[in-house]
Amino acid sequence: MTGSTGTGRRRRSEGFPQTGPAQELIESGFALENADAGFLHRGLNLADVAHVLDLARRGIVPPEAERALLALLLDVVEIPAEDFDYDPTYGEPYNSRERYFVSRIGDVAGWLHAGRPRREAARVALRLHLRRQLTELVEEAVGFASDAVDRAEEHAATLLPDQTYLQQAQPSTFGHYLLSFVYSTVRDARRLLDELDRLNTSPGGAGCVNGTRLLEDRDPIAAALGFDGVIPHTRDAMWQVDGLIHILATVASLLSNFSKLAEDLEIFSSSEFDFVDLADAYSRSSILMPQKRNPYALAIVRGASGVVIGRLTGFLAVTKSPSARSDNLIFAYGEVPRALDLSLQITRLMAGLTRTLRVNPDRMREELDRGYTQATDLAEHLVQRLGVDYRTAYVVVGNTVRAASRGGVPGTAITGAMIDEAALAHTGRTWGLAGTDLADILDPRQIVASRRAEGGAAPEALAAMVTDLRGTLRALADEALARSEAFDRSEQALLDRARDAVSRVAAAGVTAPGP
Numbered sequence: 001m002t003g004s005t006g007t008g009r010r011r012r013s014e015g016f017p018q019t020g021p022a023q024e025l026i027e028s029g030f031a032l033e034n035a036d037a038g039f040l041h042r043g044l045n046l047a048d049v050a051h052v053l054d055l056a057r058r059g060i061v062p063p064e065a066e067r068a069l070l071a072l073l074l075d076v077v078e079i080p081a082e083d084f085d086y087d088p089t090y091g092e093p094y095n096s097r098e099r100y101f102v103s104r105i106g107d108v109a110g111w112l113h114a115g116r117p118r119r120e121a122a123r124v125a126l127r128l129h130l131r132r133q134l135t136e137l138v139e140e141a142v143g144f145a146s147d148a149v150d151r152a153e154e155h156a157a158t159l160l161p162d163q164t165y166l167q168q169a170q171p172s173t174f175g176h177y178l179l180s181f182v183y184s185t186v187r188d189a190r191r192l193l194d195e196l197d198r199l200n201t202s203p204g205g206a207g208c209v210n211g212t213r214l215l216e217d218r219d220p221i222a223a224a225l226g227f228d229g230v231i232p233h234t235r236d237a238m239w240q241v242d243g244l245i246h247i248l249a250t251v252a253s254l255l256s257n258f259s260k261l262a263e264d265l266e267i268f269s270s271s272e273f274d275f276v277d278l279a280d281a282y283s284r285s286s287i288l289m290p291q292k293r294n295p296y297a298l299a300i301v302r303g304a305s306g307v308v309i310g311r312l313t314g315f316l317a318v319t320k321s322p323s324a325r326s327d328n329l330i331f332a333y334g335e336v337p338r339a340l341d342l343s344l345q346i347t348r349l350m351a352g353l354t355r356t357l358r359v360n361p362d363r364m365r366e367e368l369d370r371g372y373t374q375a376t377d378l379a380e381h382l383v384q385r386l387g388v389d390y391r392t393a394y395v396v397v398g399n400t401v402r403a404a405s406r407g408g409v410p411g412t413a414i415t416g417a418m419i420d421e422a423a424l425a426h427t428g429r430t431w432g433l434a435g436t437d438l439a440d441i442l443d444p445r446q447i448v449a450s451r452r453a454e455g456g457a458a459p460e461a462l463a464a465m466v467t468d469l470r471g472t473l474r475a476l477a478d479e480a481l482a483r484s485e486a487f488d489r490s491e492q493a494l495l496d497r498a499r500d501a502v503s504r505v506a507a508a509g510v511t512a513p514g515p
Contacts, residue, residue: 043125115214226490
């Protein structure tokens with residue numbers, strides 16, 4: 001029976017489609033991919049140039065075709081992405097490119113497909129784009145951290161009632177508090193550079209799953225594009241997504257760190273706290289209420305953190321499908337670059353906000369003096385002085401604080417007699433502290449000065465951290481800059497090779513074919 005197998009099962013059609021795409025597919029699928037073309041445009045051009053040069057190196061593409069292709073690609077390199085005719089009517093971005101190339105040089109453009117699927121060019125292009133974004137984000141993260149270190153040093157002696165669960169915890173300094181966000185930023189910057197090491201490897205020559213007989217060595221394309229090497233397994237090279245997940249996770253971590261700081265600063269900038277005040281440039285007025293100056297920049301930071309977390313979880317949901325599926329990556333071309341772009345903007349915002357933040361030391365000290373943040377130090381003093389176990393000291397001090405709070409006595413005014421009274425109630429005996437001078441034990445500044453161990457809030461401990469962090473940040477900035485400059489050199493060298501090849505073929509008297 002025609003069109004069926006011997007079992008009566010209808011034979012499915014083979015070969016590429018004979019009709020154009022449905023309008024619904026254009027609007028839902030190809031339009032989405034073309035909206036991401038701007039991220040890939042330059043990388044697609046560089047990937048095509050490297051591929052043509054490698055074909056020519058191996059004697060596969062004729063000289064006249066090499067010249068025509070390279071000359072055309074060098075023209076397209078100069079066309080901004082927004083000016084190139086990426087049209088979803090023709091399919092994904094590479095289809096628009098192919099249509100344009102054929103209109104310029106005819107079927108000679110078909111040499112671009114020799115030994116390479118169109119998806120391979122997009123895989124290369126995505127990595128070329130992301131590596132630029134990663135180095136830039138590291139530089140911006142270093143910028144924020146450097147500004148925060150400067151402010152921390154400025155406020156190394158600015159006393160702060162540090163908090164957990166929005167409850168006063170221990171005396172500290174605003175400088176020590178601020179440095180905690182720097183260390184997280186440094187770790188994320190380091191992770192971004194680690195991800196860059198993995199990202200900057202080439203999928204070139206991978207084919208679809210198992211390479212191509214036309215390519216015996218994948219290293220020349222990798223070297224031409226400034227990659228550190230090739231992804232060893234061809235199928236993995238074309239379809240891996242774990243590195244993109246790690247990048248999204250790291251930028252989600254970076255922005256979550258900023259969101260925590262933004263949340264704190266919004267509370268600290270409220271009239272109830274009045275610990276800090278945002279500069280006018282990072283605030284926004286209320287249209288209805290003339291007295292209000294809203295910390296608008298902080299809302300942007302917190303919201304952006306949520307958006308990036310959403311992009312991470314959304315991408316994870318997409319990439320859990322079976323292997324070697326387009327849906328694993330077609331969304332990545334837009335989602336990952338957009339997440340990095342947003343992260344760049346928020347990192348710059350946080351740097352400017354931190355640099356211009358106004359701090360109110362008087363209000364911080366006022367709240368410190370009203371509270372009982374010295375309770376832990378008092379309990380530890382009793383352990384050292386009397387040899388009582390910490391649990392007993394903890395209960396006695398806790399009961400002393402409760403009585404002081406009810407009696408309107410601040411922490412700095414707690415007396416030995418008050419402790420004796422609590423000790424008698426809990427242990428059945430007094431501890432002989434009546435008349436003891438506890439001023440130094442209860443003084444927040446003395447408490448801070450005692451935190452001389454590594455990482456503490458004492459001036460010398462904080463100064464050591466500031467020195468170490470500045471060295472670390474310089475190293476991170478230098479590494480990011482070196483990587484960026486290396487990318488510049490390799491990409492410029494590739495284009496110079498293409499120009500030299502065009503000139504060489506022309507000098508040999510070979511005429512470039514046309515459509």
